[in-house]
Amino acid sequence: MLWIISENRAECSTMNHYKPGFFLKEGFNNGMLQHVPSLARLTFKFCKSHGSSRFMREYIESEIMDLARQCPTAVIYLKPRRHRDPVVVAEYINGHKEELRCNPFSKQELIRWINLMTTTSGRPSNQKLLKYSATSSISIQGPWNPWVYKPTEENLEELPSERLSAAKATYPTATERVLDMVKTSQPR
Amino acid sequence: MRLTPLLRRSLSASVDQKLTFARLWAVFDAKHQNPFNSAELIANVLQGKDKPLYHYHTDCGDHVVVINCKDISLPWYEWKYRMYYHHTDYAGGASWTAAWEMHDKNPTKVLEKAVYRALPGDLTRRLRMSRLHLYADDSIPDEIKENITRQLRQLRKVPRKLDDIPEDERRSFPKLFDFPENHTL
Incomplete structure (x- = not known):
């Protein structure tokens, strides 16, 4: 995503x-x-001789070709740095950059972390x-304003108006029902 | 500066923004209305809760002009039993005023207190109350009346009194039954 x-x-x-x-x-x-694909670049920084980069070196020897085949759109850099801790830097196309220090990680942990970095959306x-x-895209109907969906005949009404003020009846009153019954019944 | 399509769009956007947040003046007729139910309606309009853009951080409430405050209708015996409490902070300074007494002194006070109570008790309460304009009868000052663009619908139907019904309409109402001869009215 x-x-x-x-x-x-x-x-x-x-x-x-x-x-x-x-x-x-x-x-x-x-x-x-x-x-x-959201991943743009993956950079491995490691030392070629120091013990802290041991598992990173193992990873590079055995797994890095598979990784390159899995993510053909991402650039993979290897940066040997003498006597520095191993670091993986992932850069995403949205501009986000994630750095992960990998000193205590074993090779299996490294595989799982790098799998996360290659499959994530790049959300910080x-x-x-x-x-x-x-x-x-811009809204087609435009933003709401107080006159949207307002009946236009209300614009001609002079306010305060009896017609717009009167409560709406939910059911007919008893008087209205009596008048209605008389109107519909047969004349005697 | 050249009027590019982008600039035109941003100009119209600023006009749309002003139109969206336009503050309306609504009028409400309190004749024969329960002031405590009406206060909830008025408080919602004062807060702007009836607008789809309502947000509690946005100052989007409308003005409300209430007319005929002297004709409000309280349920049951509330004119007698609803008490307004006041204390002068001196010993023995407590006083309870019945609603009818308060209404005699100031015919807009009962509704004003009801709306004040219906509004949320935060710092915006006084600001929203300042947008409430109460009038005892149906006469509105011209400078207020010219702003009104919106009518709030009443919550209850105003009943017709017998004196308001014309004589011929009263005569033409159908006779539903006859009293028996021995019936004493």
Whole structure:
């Protein structure tokens, strides 16, 4: 699912002011007619000699070719950095960038984390989604205003008006029913 | 500045925005209406709750002009038994005023207090009350009357008194039964 983040970020209304919320720029329509892969680039930073990058090196030796075949639209970079901790950086087409330090991960954990990063929509997990609906097209009927659906003959009425003020009857009164019965019955 | 389609769209959008949030002036006829039921209706209009764009952070309420406040109708014996409490903060300063007494002194007071009570008790309460215009009879000042664009429908039907019904209509009403000869009225 594709999440496109708008530029204007609104603050949360009640609590957690340190945690900015965001609005979707587009709706949840990725995958409805066509699917646009959300992952743009995956960067592996690791050390070729240090022990902390041991499982990352194992992963690269055995799994990286399968990963490249699985995500043909994403670019995969390998950046050897001497005596640095292993890090995976995922960049998505909506501009979101996720960094994950992989020092304590075993190879199996690494496989599962990278599977998450390749399949996710790229929604920032530390931000609150304020509204679950969005559209890119302008409304055809236009925004509501107080005169929408108002009967036009009321415009000619001089206010205050008896006709517009009178309560609407839900059922006929006893007097009206008597008059109706007399009208419909046979004359004697 | 050149009038591009984008600029034209944004200009019309700002006009649409003003139109959407236009503050209307509504008129309500309190004749023979229960003030406490009417107060709920009026409070909803003052808050803008009858609009589809209502939001509790948005100041979208309408003005309400109420006429014929002197002709409100209280249920049961409430004119006698509804008490308005006041305390002057001095010892023995408590007083209870019956609704009929309050109505004699100020014919708009019962409805005003009912609407005040129906509104939510937050900081916007006084602001919304300032948009309520109460009149004892059906005469509205011209500067208020020229704003009115909306009529609120009454909640109850105003009954016709016998004196209001014309003589010929009274005579033409069908006779439903005859009293027996020995019936004493």
